[in-house]
Amino acid sequence: MAKEKGGGEDELIQSTFAPLASAFPGALGLKDDCAVLAPPPGQDLVLTTDAVAEGIHFFSDDVAADIGWKALAVNVSDLVAKGAQPLVYLLSLxxxxxxxxxxxxxxxxxxxxxxxxxxxxxxxxxxxxxxxxLSVTVTAIGSVASGRTVRRSTARAGDLLFLSGTLGDGALGLVLRGDPARRAAMGLDEGKAEALVARYLRPKPRVPLAPHLVSYASAAMDVSDGLIKDCGRLARASGLGASLDALRVPLSLPARTALARDFRLIETVLTGGDDYEVLTAVAPDRASDFRAAAAGSGVAVTEIGRLAEGSGVKVFGAGGQPLEIGRSGWDHFPD
Amino acid sequence: MAKEKGGGEDELIQSTFAPLASAFPGALGLKDDCAVLAPPPGQDLVLTTDAVAEGIHFFSDDVAADIGWKALAVNVSDLVAKGAQPLVYLLSLxxxxxxxxxxxxxxxxxxxxxxxxxxxxxxxxxxxxxxxxLSVTVTAIGSVASGRTVRRSTARAGDLLFLSGTLGDGALGLVLRGDPARRAAMGLDEGKAEALVARYLRPKPRVPLAPHLVSYASAAMDVSDGLIKDCGRLARASGLGASLDALRVPLSLPARTALARDFRLIETVLTGGDDYEVLTAVAPDRASDFRAAAAGSGVAVTEIGRLAEGSGVKVFGAGGQPLEIGRSGWDHFPD
Structure with missing residues (x-):
């Protein structure tokens, strides 16, 4: 952090940011131009960078603590979905x-x-x-056993698709964060609405899932741009098609409550972003072990579909009928 | 680069940026959320991040190629001054x-x-x-033999100070880039003026110097914010004071020409930024070997001063007299 002009910036770095680096000797107290990382032996490093900006990824009047949390969370989510344990990050403000x-x-x-x-x-x-x-760019670095990084392009036909946690809370939280008055129409009490907004403001990457992805996943990615779009990306990267069972998509109690009032919100749930859950492809004969291992580390994973030869993403609803919601339908989602 | 909304961004990444990553398999073709780096055995990784922004670090009408070059150069310069060989970088646009x-x-x-x-x-x-x-944030990663990263805080009293290349070209180039009409008053023909502007637009980090810093430097840093300020930082980080001999500061022919016409430009040379040369502290008994090794890799290094017990930076001119130029004088430069 030493490139800045003026004593004010140096003071800011020392007073505000150096304490965040105190547990990492390689940060050199944020007093040098670079940090030094001794890579863990036998591990590959996984690298990612993502920026969050005012008005795009957060609201101008969001609480500063939530902005800091989110900037780090969206990057850690990328690492975790690749099976990596988070190590260090760099911050560009x-x-x-x-x-x-x-x-x-x-x-x-x-x-x-x-x-x-x-x-x-x-x-x-x-x-x-x-x-x-205001913009916050984070570069995050994690580690994973050498050669074991989980990719999105390595799924196989017949793999089952699992989703961690619950879907749609972030997207519904965003709706409520932008227009709190919609709470009543969504049938939510204050507590449920707050839970959804909190999920949007403070996404929680599934760090405990990382080692189980390394052990069991044939492919994985985090769901940040909506399940349908991101599932399409994973399927396409693997040269496959996907089918999703909308009725199996795991929902939180607040999300279930909102959908019971207005089922059209299923579109928000299935296409909204901001959940940072992990979509995982697992071979059928490993599925029950994966589910058990994930549960053992406190993360529920739910089977929501499968991959097959072909292309595109098909979404099925009640009775196995293709779901037709929204203008374009969901039988195929070009990126 | 996969987090972006819409096919346009994905297409942009594949058409524009994927070719830049083709030599690095760990980039996964820029089709995944993360990159994978297998760290070189026995090496530490050196990490740095710096942003360049329109109107701050480059002119709005700068050529796009120069902006790309500079964004990468300023980060590589940080790595090199720590003794690191550049490896990979991440780009946030x-x-x-x-x-x-x-x-x-x-x-x-x-x-x-x-x-x-x-x-x-x-x-x-x-x-x-x-x-x-427009802003371009780069995070660059290099490698250096384990435990051998060159810091700025480890200089010793009595160390000699060396500077690579020539000083002031970048700062004079910035003056001319902002006001080309000053060329005549600086006594420069077109070729000399262009050389200075080119130095400002396309700084050249001293990559070949890196291994010699590891072998010979007791401390080093790149000079990006001006020699006086950055020398003060190195001295202070090492708990020392510095003296600089202004007459020994190496100058290019264009810079010498401009100073011959107007010696007051020495202030620009000594306090301007944008040179990205390396300031190196070397024990006196290692100085001639360092100079020879650097020259052998094509980088001239010039002795310009020394470190001693005390604090602050003193600059001496003709006859060893303290140099008094500018309003504040240069006998002490608090950051």
Missing amino acids: SFPEEPRRAWLDGFAQGLSAAQSAFGIVLAGGDTDRRPGL | SFPEEPRRAWLDGFAQGLSAAQSAFGIVLAGGDTDRRPGL
Whole structure:
């Protein structure tokens, strides 16, 4: 973080960010230009970078702690879906104006909470000030046994598709975050609405699932852009088609409540983003072991479909009928 | 680069950026969420991230190829000064509007040229569109023999200070890039002016110097924010003071020409940024070997000062007199 002009930036880095790096000696106290990482022996490193920006990935009036959490969570989610254990991250911040002390403290608290939750630590970064919108770019690094990174292109015909956790909470939370007045129409009490918004604001990557993906998955990816689109990506990358059973998609109690009131929200559930659950392809003869191993680490995984020769994603509803909701239908989702 | 919405972004990544990653199998063709890096055995990884933004680090009308080159060069410079060999980088792009095909092609050409020049390859990245200014965030990863990363905090009293290449070209180039009409007042013909501007637009990190820093440097850093400021940082990080001999600072022919016309430009040379040369602290008994090894790899290094007990940076001019130029003087430069 040492490239910045002026004592103010250096002070900011030392007061706000150096404590987040204190557990990682290779960060050199954020006083050098680089960080040093001794790679774990016998491991490959998995690398990812994602930016979140004001007005695009978070609301301008979101709490600073939630912005910090989310910036880290969306990157850790990518690592986890590849079977990697999170190690360190670098942070590149762009402030449109001098950040307020309280904002920085909150942002650092959110990062700190996320670090503890995900087992990752700050290694270095960069800050600058430029006109425009607040943006937070994270590069996250994880490790996985050599040669065992879980890809999206290696699924096989006949593999079953599993989804971790529950789907649609993030997307429904986004709806409520943008328009809290919709709570009543969705049949939700305050607690259920808050649970959905919290899921949107603070996605929880499925870190405990990572080793089980390495053991059991033939392919996996995180669901960040909506199940249908991301399932299509996994299927296409593997040269296959997918079928999904909408009625088996796991839903939280708040999501079930909202869908019971207005089933059209199934479209939001199946196509909305922001869940950061893991979609996993598993060979049928390994499915029950995968389910048991995941459950043993506290993550429920639910079988929601399968892969087959062909292309595209077909979604089936009640009675095995192709589901026809929305203008384009869901029988095929070109990217 | 797979997180983006819409086919346009995926197409952009495949057409523009995938070719830059083709030499690195771990990039997975930029078709997965992450890249995979098998760390070289016995090596530590060195990590850095720096963003360049329109209007801050480059001009809005700079050629796209130069922007790509510079974004990569400033990061590679950080790696090199730590003794690391560049390996791979990740790229996070923020476009305020749909980028034009010609701009993207030029940008990729600049990155490609820089990749070849620095020996680094694209591993992954992220693109988005958001209001504001074009920004390019690079995270670069290099490798260095385990435990041998060159820091800025490990210099010793009595160490000599060496500078690679020549100083001030980037800063004078920036002056001319902003106001070409100043060429005449600086006594420069077109060729000399162009050489300075080229140095500003396309900084050349001293990649061949890296192994010699590992062998000979007690501390080092790249000079990106001006010699005086960065020397002060190295000295302070090592708990020392520094003295610099302004008359020994190596100058290119164009810079010497400009200073012969207007010696006040020495302030620009000594305090301007954008050179990306390496400032190295070397024990006196290793100095001649360091100089010879560096020269053997095609990089001239010049002794320009030394470190001693104390604090601050003192700059001496003709006759060993403290140099007094500018309003604040240069006897001490707090960060």
